[in-house]
Structure formats: structure tokens, C-alpha cells
Amino acid sequence: MKNHTGTHALNFALRRVLGEADQRGSLVAPDRLRFDFTAKKAMTPDEINETEKIVQRMIEANYQVYARETPLGLAKEIQGLRAVFDETYPDPVRVLSIGEPVETLTGDPTGPWAVQYSVEFCGGTHLHRSSHIMSIALVTEEAIAKGIRRIVALTGPEALKAHRNAGLIEKEVGDLELKVKSGLEDGSLPFKTATKMIVETGDSLSNSLISQWRKETMRRTLNSLKKSVIDADRAHKTKLAQQAVERAKEIIAGLDTQKESVVVEEMAVGGNSKALDTALKQFKGQAPNTAAMFFSRDEDSGKVFCLCLVPKGLVSKGLQADQWVQTVIEVTGGKGGGTTTTAQASGPNVDQLPQALAAARTYANSKLQ
Numbered sequence: 493m494k495n496h497t498g499t500h501a502l503n504f505a506l507r508r509v510l511g512e513a514d515q516r517g518s519l520v521a522p523d524r525l526r527f528d529f530t531a532k533k534a535m536t537p538d539e540i541n542e543t544e545k546i547v548q549r550m551i552e553a554n555y556q557v558y559a560r561e562t563p564l565g566l567a568k569e570i571q572g573l574r575a576v577f578d579e580t581y582p583d584p585v586r587v588l589s590i591g592e593p594v595e596t597l598t599g600d601p602t603g604p605w606a607v608q609y610s611v612e613f614c615g616g617t618h619l620h621r622s623s624h625i626m627s628i629a630l631v632t633e634e635a636i637a638k639g640i641r642r643i644v645a646l647t648g649p650e651a652l653k654a655h656r657n658a659g660l661i662e663k664e665v666g667d668l669e670l671k672v673k674s675g676l677e678d679g680s681l682p683f684k685t686a687t688k689m690i691v692e693t694g695d696s697l698s699n700s701l702i703s704q705w706r707k708e709t710m711r712r713t714l715n716s717l718k719k720s721v722i723d724a725d726r727a728h729k730t731k732l733a734q735q736a737v738e739r740a741k742e743i744i745a746g747l748d749t750q751k752e753s754v755v756v757e758e759m760a761v762g763g764n765s766k767a768l769d770t771a772l773k774q775f776k777g778q779a780p781n782t783a784a785m786f787f788s789r790d791e792d793s794g795k796v797f798c799l800c801l802v803p804k805g806l807v808s809k810g811l812q813a814d815q816w817v818q819t820v821i822e823v824t825g826g827k828g829g830g831t832t833t834t835a836q837a838s839g840p841n842v843d844q845l846p847q848a849l850a851a852a853r854t855y856a857n858s859k860l861q
């Protein structure tokens with residue numbers, strides 16, 4: 493009965509919000525109600541919210557539900573009454589009104605009654621008062637055919653539970669938003685952790701049975717949060733790459749570029765091995781007699797990255813880039829390769845990085861003698 497009276501209230505609220513929305517079918521189940529209606533496009537979250545609010549206000553108004561057998565001819569004169577298109581009704585027909593006695597309607601059929609209250613032809617059993625619906629939650633709104641949409645709604649304790657759950661998830665999303673924003677600002681929250689938390693909250697949101705408009709609002713918040721993490725990550729990577737280039741320039745400034753030399757350094761660029769490459773390229777033009785190898789550690793993936801560049805002059809002395817990285821792989825594990833002049837490697841032994849740097853220096857210097 494909650495779902496049946498709720499269906500009438502929903503039908504009324506939909507016309508209020510959408511103007512034209514003709515009923516195309518409905519199903520009243522013990523645990524939910526389903527309502528199909530004509531509409532050209534999907535309802536916006538605001539429209540769904542407004543529809544839900546109108547029904548909630550009808551519930552709070554604690555209207556009496558009136559039913560009365562009425563001659564069909566007289567009943568049909570009631571302006572604005574919601575009848576199902578193409579359906580044939582018995583005579584007399586049972587008029588069901590939420591909030592205003594049927595006699596008032598038939599006594600003044602051109603009055604505003606059916607605009608202000610839910611009035612339908614219905615032979616079914618109903619609640620005595622609208623407050624007995626308790627609550628309503630429109631959990632889905634979707635297309636089922638061209639021009640036909642379907643709303644699934646909960647009433648009674650199920651609706652109260654849905655609203656309680658929505659409140660809990662809203663709190664979770666709000667807390668996450670604060671945590672991610674402050675974590676991005678002071679750099680205390682790794683981007684990967686932030687993304688993982690957002691995805692997890694998004695998953696529990698998707699699996700929740702709550703009002704669609706509340707779900708949609710939270711999804712928007714999560715999407716913009718996800719975007720702010722991506723933006724911050726990108727900005728951070730750009731900054732690290734710039735710092736790596738600056739560091740490379742600094743090293744080059746301290747070199748006697750006429751002499752052959754070896755540079756082996758760690759750069760704080762995380763998993764951005766492209767930044768290592770950019771830093772390395774500085775040597776190609778500005779220190780053409782220097783063999784350079786740069787390392788970085790990526791705590792997220794638990795990997796050490798290594799890139800190197802060897803000028804031809806040093807290759808002929810026996811320092812080959814592809815062999816040089818092999819000395820690194822012996823320490824860091826993993827794999828790598830390349831040509832005699834450029835090579836790269838990556839390995840899992842992050843805590844062996846100092847040893848890998850030392851091994852690479854020793855090997856290269858021994859070739860330079």
C-alpha cells in the first residue's frame with residue numbers, strides 16, 4: 493500500500509516538475525515501485541530531486557487519502573485528473589484523491605483541485621494517510637524505450653534506509669574531499685593513494701541503493717576530485733622534470749667539457765623516466781665528451797629506473813651503454829638493454845640504489861683509464 497499510494501504521489505509530482513509526463517505503466521511490488529512515463533529526454537538530477545521533494549512534502553502534509561465511487565461522466569469533468577491514456581474505465585469509477593475529499597472535486601469540477609492534489613481513477617487499496625508512505629527515494633531514472641522512461645522508487649523503511657545510507661556516503665565523500673585537498677596542498681598524500689581512495693569511494697557509491705540525484709551529485713564531486721589529483725600529478729611531474737634539467741645544467745657547468753668524464757647521479761623524478769631522458773639530452777649537445785647515467789626511484793611501482801648516454805669517443809674506449817646498464821642490473825635486478833650509445837634498465841631492488849650508483853661509477857671509470 494505504501495508503494496501504491498507512493499505511485500500516485502509520484503505520478504502527481506512528475507507532472508508538476510515535467511509538465512507533460514503521461515503514465516505508460518506501473519508496477520507495485522512489496523519492496524519497490526516502478527513507474528513508466530513519456531519524456532523526450534532524461535531527467536536532470538535537479539528534476540529528480542525536485543520530484544522527490546514534492547512527494548516528501550505530500551508525506552509531511554499528512555493528507556487524508558479519499559476514495560469514492562463516482563459516475564464516470566461526472567468524474568471525467570474533473571479538470572486535470574490523471575487518467576491513463578487509452579484505458580477504458582468502469583462506470584461508476586472509483587476516484588482516488590490524496591488531500592481533498594472527492595465530493596469537493598465533483599462539486600467544483602473546473603476548480604484547481606487536480607492541479608493541487610493527486611487525483612486519479614483507481615480501484616486499488618491505499619493507505620489512509622499520506623504520512624504512512626513514510627519516505628520516498630527515487631533510486632533510478634532511465635530510458636526503457638524511445639520516449640519512455642522508468643523510475644524505480646523505494647518507500648517506507650527501505651526509503652528511510654536509502655536516505656540514511658546516502659547520508660553516510662555523503663559524509664565519506666566530504667571527508668575524502670577534505671583529505672585529498674589538504675593532502676595535495678601539503679604534498680603529504682601520494683597521488684596513487686589519493687586516486688585509489690577516490691576509486692574505492694566511487695565503487696561503494698555505484699553499489700549503493702540511494703536516491704539517484706544524491707548519487708549523481710556525489711559522482712560529480714568525485715570526478716572533479718579525480719581531475720584535481722590528475723592535474724596536481726601532472727604539475728608535480730613537470731616540476732620534477734624541470735628540476736632534473738636544471739640539475740643536469742648545473743653538473744655540466746661544473747665540468748671541463750673538453751675532457752672525457754663520467755657522471756652518475758640520482759634524480760628525484762620518481763617514475764617519470766622521460767624526465768631522466770630530457771636531463772640526459774642536455775649532455776648530448778653541451779658535454780659531448782661525458783658519459784652520463786641517471787637513476788630515479790619510483791616508490792609507487794617499487795622500481796629503480798636507469799638511463800645512460802655514452803659519446804662515441806668513449807664507446808671506442810670500451811664503455812658501451814648496453815654493457816654499462818648490465819652492471820646496474822646485477823645490483824638492482826630487473827632487465828634492460830639498448831645500443832652502444834644509449835641504454836636503459838629498470839629493476840625492483842630499490843634499496844640497492846646506492847650500491848648500483850657505486851657499481852656504475854667504478855665500471856665506467858675503469859674504462860676511462
Ligand SMILES: [Zn+2]
Nearest residue numbers: 496614615616
Ligand atoms: Zn492506484
